[in-house]
Amino acid sequence: MKIHREGYPTIAVVLVFLALVNFAVGYFFPHPLLSIPIAVLSTGFFIFIVSFFRIPKRQHTIDASKIICPADGKVVVIEEVYDEEYFKDKRLQVSIFMSPLNVHVNRNAVAGEVLYSKYHPGKFLVAWDPKSSTDNERHSVVYKVDGRQILVKQIAGAVARRIVNYLKPGDIVKQTEEFGFIKFGSRVDLLLPLGTKIDLQLNQTVQGGVTVLGQFN
Structure with missing residues (x-):
C-alpha cells in the first residue's frame, strides 16, 4: 500500500499538531491517567488520517467494452x-x-x-x-x-x-x-x-x- 502525494502536507501538519499536544499534556499535566489516553487517541486519529490517503494494491479491470x-x-x-x-x-x-x-x-x-x-x-x-x-x-x-x-x-x-x-x-x-x-x-x-x-x-x-x-x- 502506498500513500497518495496529496496526503503528505496534511499528514505532516497533523503529525506536528499531535506531537505538540502530547508534549504539552506530558509537560503540564504529566499524570498517566491523562497523558496515556491522549497518546492512544492521538495515535488512533493519526492512523485514521493516514488511511484517507492510502492507495491499496489492486488488479484493475481493463476492458474497452465496459x-x-x-x-x-x-x-x-x-x-x-x-x-x-x-x-x-x-x-x-x-x-x-x-x-x-x-x-x-x-x-x-x-x-x-x-x-x-x-x-x-x-x-x-x-x-x-x-x-x-x-x-x-x-x-x-x-x-x-x-x-x-x-x-x-x-x-x-x-x-x-x-x-x-x-x-x-x-x-x-x-x-x-x-x-x-x-x-x-x-x-x-x-x-x-x-x-x-x-x-x-x-x-x-x-x-x-x-x-x-x-x-x-
Missing part, C-alpha cells in the same frame, strides 16, 4: 436526469457515495479523449442531498469514447472541501488511470447515454478501477 467504477463507495443513485451543465438533455445518472473510510483516489471509467474539464465553486451540502449534484463545489469532466460521451463529476460534501483534478481538454487517457482525488470523501456522479446497461444495484459496494459499472448499448 465502463468501470471511477471511485470506491456505495451506489446511492441510479436514475434518469436532465443535465443542465453540458449535454442539455436526459442522461442516466449513477452516483457513488464515498465515506471517510473509503479509498479517495478517482480513476478513469473509460479510455478516450477529454473534451471538457471544468471546476465549479459551490455549496457544501451533505453528499446524499440530491441538490449536491448541481449546487455543491464540483469538478466535471467529459470523456469521448467511440463516438459516445460521458460526464464524470467529482462533488464535494460537508466534510470534503478539497477536490483535485488533473485532466484538461485534449488529454488522451487510459482506463482506470488516476484522474483526481477528493479529500475526506464525498461522491462521484456519472452521466451516461440513455440505454446504457448498468450492472450495479442500489446500495452495492464498489471499488474504483475494479468493479464493472456497465456497458454502452
Whole structure:
C-alpha cells in the first residue's frame, strides 16, 4: 500500500499538531491517567488520517467494452436526469457515495479523449442531498469514447472541501488511470447515454478501477 502525494502536507501538519499536544499534556499535566489516553487517541486519529490517503494494491479491470467504477463507495443513485451543465438533455445518472473510510483516489471509467474539464465553486451540502449534484463545489469532466460521451463529476460534501483534478481538454487517457482525488470523501456522479446497461444495484459496494459499472448499448 502506498500513500497518495496529496496526503503528505496534511499528514505532516497533523503529525506536528499531535506531537505538540502530547508534549504539552506530558509537560503540564504529566499524570498517566491523562497523558496515556491522549497518546492512544492521538495515535488512533493519526492512523485514521493516514488511511484517507492510502492507495491499496489492486488488479484493475481493463476492458474497452465496459465502463468501470471511477471511485470506491456505495451506489446511492441510479436514475434518469436532465443535465443542465453540458449535454442539455436526459442522461442516466449513477452516483457513488464515498465515506471517510473509503479509498479517495478517482480513476478513469473509460479510455478516450477529454473534451471538457471544468471546476465549479459551490455549496457544501451533505453528499446524499440530491441538490449536491448541481449546487455543491464540483469538478466535471467529459470523456469521448467511440463516438459516445460521458460526464464524470467529482462533488464535494460537508466534510470534503478539497477536490483535485488533473485532466484538461485534449488529454488522451487510459482506463482506470488516476484522474483526481477528493479529500475526506464525498461522491462521484456519472452521466451516461440513455440505454446504457448498468450492472450495479442500489446500495452495492464498489471499488474504483475494479468493479464493472456497465456497458454502452
